Amino acid sequence: MVVVNWLQVLFNSAVTGSLYLLAAVGLTLTYGLTRFPNFAHAEFMALGAYAGYTIAEQLKLGFPYSFIAAFISSAALGAASYLLVFRPLTHRGATIIHLMVASIGLDFFVRHLIKQVWGGEQLSFRMVWPYFDVGPVRITGLWVALILSAIVMVGVMHIVLTRTRLGKAIRASANNPDLAMASGVDVEKIALVVWIVGAALAGVGGLFRAADTRLVPLIGWEILLPAFAVVILGGIGSFYGALIAAYVIGLAENFGVVFLVMFKLSTDYKFAIAFLILILTLILKPSGFGRLFGEGGKVV
Amino acid sequence: MMKPKILGVIVGLIVVFLLPLWVKNPYYLHILIMMGIWIILVSSLNLIVGYTGQVSLCHTIFYGIGAYTSAILVAKYGWSFWTALPLAGVVAALTSTLIGYPSLRLRGHYLGIATLAFAVIMNMVFCNWKALTYSPTGLPGGPGFVEGVPRPEPAFFKSDFGYYYLTYIITLISLFIIYRLVNSPIGRAFTAIREDEELAEAMGLDVAKYKFLAFTVGCFFAGIAGSLYAHYMITVVPDTFTFLTSMDVLIGVVVGGIGTFTGSILGAIFMVIVPEILAFPFAEAYVAALQIIIYAIVLIVVVNITPRGLAGIVKDVSKILTSSLKKKK
Numbered sequence: 165m166v167v168v169n170w171l172q173v174l175f176n177s178a179v180t181g182s183l184y185l186l187a188a189v190g191l192t193l194t195y196g197l198t199r200f201p202n203f204a205h206a207e208f209m210a211l212g213a214y215a216g217y218t219i220a221e222q223l224k225l226g227f228p229y230s231f232i233a234a235f236i237s238s239a240a241l242g243a244a245s246y247l248l249v250f251r252p253l254t255h256r257g258a259t260i261i262h263l264m265v266a267s268i269g270l271d272f273f274v275r276h277l278i279k280q281v282w283g284g285e286q287l288s289f290r291m292v293w294p295y296f297d298v299g300p301v302r303i304t305g306l307w308v309a310l311i312l313s314a315i316v317m318v319g320v321m322h323i324v325l326t327r328t329r330l331g332k333a334i335r336a337s338a339n340n341p342d343l344a345m346a347s348g349v350d351v352e353k354i355a356l357v358v359w360i361v362g363a364a365l366a367g368v369g370g371l372f373r374a375a376d377t378r379l380v381p382l383i384g385w386e387i388l389l390p391a392f393a394v395v396i397l398g399g400i401g402s403f404y405g406a407l408i409a410a411y412v413i414g415l416a417e418n419f420g421v422v423f424l425v426m427f428k429l430s431t432d433y434k435f436a437i438a439f440l441i442l443i444l445t446l447i448l449k450p451s452g453f454g455r456l457f458g459e460g461g462k463v464v
Numbered sequence: 465m466m467k468p469k470i471l472g473v474i475v476g477l478i479v480v481f482l483l484p485l486w487v488k489n490p491y492y493l494h495i496l497i498m499m500g501i502w503i504i505l506v507s508s509l510n511l512i513v514g515y516t517g518q519v520s521l522c523h524t525i526f527y528g529i530g531a532y533t534s535a536i537l538v539a540k541y542g543w544s545f546w547t548a549l550p551l552a553g554v555v556a557a558l559t560s561t562l563i564g565y566p567s568l569r570l571r572g573h574y575l576g577i578a579t580l581a582f583a584v585i586m587n588m589v590f591c592n593w594k595a596l597t598y599s600p601t602g603l604p605g606g607p608g609f610v611e612g613v614p615r616p617e618p619a620f621f622k623s624d625f626g627y628y629y630l631t632y633i634i635t636l637i638s639l640f641i642i643y644r645l646v647n648s649p650i651g652r653a654f655t656a657i658r659e660d661e662e663l664a665e666a667m668g669l670d671v672a673k674y675k676f677l678a679f680t681v682g683c684f685f686a687g688i689a690g691s692l693y694a695h696y697m698i699t700v701v702p703d704t705f706t707f708l709t710s711m712d713v714l715i716g717v718v719v720g721g722i723g724t725f726t727g728s729i730l731g732a733i734f735m736v737i738v739p740e741i742l743a744f745p746f747a748e749a750y751v752a753a754l755q756i757i758i759y760a761i762v763l764i765v766v767v768n769i770t771p772r773g774l775a776g777i778v779k780d781v782s783k784i785l786t787s788s789l790k791k792k793k
Binding site for chain 2: 203262389393442
C-alpha cells in the first residue's frame, strides 16, 4: 500500500490550478470574444517562458525581471497576432475552420521561430528556490509566487470587470458583440485589449511552468491542452467559471495521479483525466459553469 | 467534343498509370505513394469537415487504428493483407462511434475541442497499451514479429514500384466511392446540414443520422489509408498518429478547398509536396526550422487570400482561360 501525503496532494492541486488559471484566462476571454479556439495561445506561454529564461539565466537579472519580460513579450505577441492575422481574417468573413487553421499556422510559425532563436534542446532554470515545511507539506518559494500571482490576477480582473467601464465593455462584448457595438462599444478595441492581457498572463503562466519543470519548445502545448479543459468546464468566455474550473481540474489531476498509481496504471494518463472531464462536460452540459454567473457558454 | 471534366479524369488516370514508369528515383516514388495515401486521408476528412460541416481534429487517430489493426492482424496473427485491409476500415469505423455518437449534439468549435480531447486520449492509449502497440519502438519489436509488417502478396506488390500501383488502385476506388456518395441524395443532405442545420431539420432530414453516417464513412476510409500506410512503412509508431498530424490533414482540407472534391486531391498533394520542396534549400539541420516557418507563412497567406482554397484558384484560372479562348473565336 502506498502511503499518500494527502495534504501535499491538496497543496499541489492549488499550484496546478493556479498555473492552469493563468493559462486559461486569456484563452477563455478571447474564445468568448472572437468565437474560435486560438491554438496559438500555446506559443504565448512558450514565448513568455523563453523570454523569462533569457533574462533570468542568460543575463542573470533575477526572477522579478524575467517575470516582467514574460509579461511584456507575450503581450506584444498577442497584440501582433490579433492585429496582423485574426482581425484581417474576420474582416474577410472567415469561418471558424479558417480561423482555427490560421491559428494553427501561427502556432507553427512562432514555435519554430522560438526553436530557431533558443534551439530545440531542453533548457532548465538553475536558480534555487527557498523551501520550507508547513506541517507535512513541502512548499517552495516558486509555488508561493505562482499562487500569489494567480490571486493578484484574480483580484485585479475582478475589480476591472465589475468596477470599470472597460470591464463593463468587455462583459458586454463577450455577451453580445452586435448589441455592444450598437451601444457604442468599440468591440475591436476591446478585443485587442483582451488579446494583449490574455497573452501576457499566459506568458507568466508559461514562465512559472518552465521554472518549475523545464523548458522545451512544446511547453505551451503541454499547458494548452488542460487549459482547454478549464475553458470548456468553466464555460467559454466566463472568467469566474474558469476560476472554479482551473482548481477543479487541478484537484482532479493531482488526486487522479494518486489513484493511477494505486491501480498500477501509467501516470501518463494524468492528462487524460482533464480531457475526460472536457468530453463529459461537452456532452452533458456544454455551457459548463458559465451559466452559474450568467455569462459565457452561450455560443452553440 | 468530350466534356472537359471527363477529359480531365482520363488524363489524370493516364498520368497516374504512367508516372512510375518515368519516375525512377526512389525518393520521388516514396513521395508519390505518400501522396496517394494522403489523398484518401484528406478526402475522407473533407467528407466530414467539408461536406457535412463537422470539425474533426481526431482523423489521424482512425488512420492509426487502421494501421495498428492491419499490422497486428497480419504480422502477429498471420492473416492475409486482403482481409486485413477492409477490416482495418471496419475497426476504425466502429471505434469512431465512440466519439461520433456522443458528440452528435455538438457543433462547430465545440466538436473541434471534443475531438481534440479524444485524439489526445487515444494517442495516450497508443503510447501506453504496450502489449498491443509495442510503443515506443513500435510494431514490429516484440516476440511474434519475425520480419515486421509484411508487404502484401503477390510478390509484385512487395517492391515500391508495385506498391505504388496497389496504393493508387485503392485510392481511386476510395475516391470513386466518395465521389458517388457526395453526388447522391445523401451527399446533398450532407451539404444541406453544413449550410443550415436547423433548416435541414425543418425540411425533414434526419440530421443526426446523416452526421453520424458522414463521420463513420470518413473514418472507415481513414482506416483503409492507415492499413496502406502500415504495410508500406513496414512499421507503426504512435508518434505518427497525434492530433498534430490530424491538424495537418485538416490544413489539407482547408488549403485544398472546403467541400470540393478536387480540392481534397490538391490539398493532399500540397501537404505532401510543400514540406519536401521547402526541405531542399535548407538541408543543414540548424536552419531546418526555417522550412516550417516559411510553410506556416504560406499556410496563413493561402488561407487569407483564398477562403475557397486551391480548388477555387484552379476554377478561377480555368474560367478566365475558357472565356479568353471564346473571345478569340
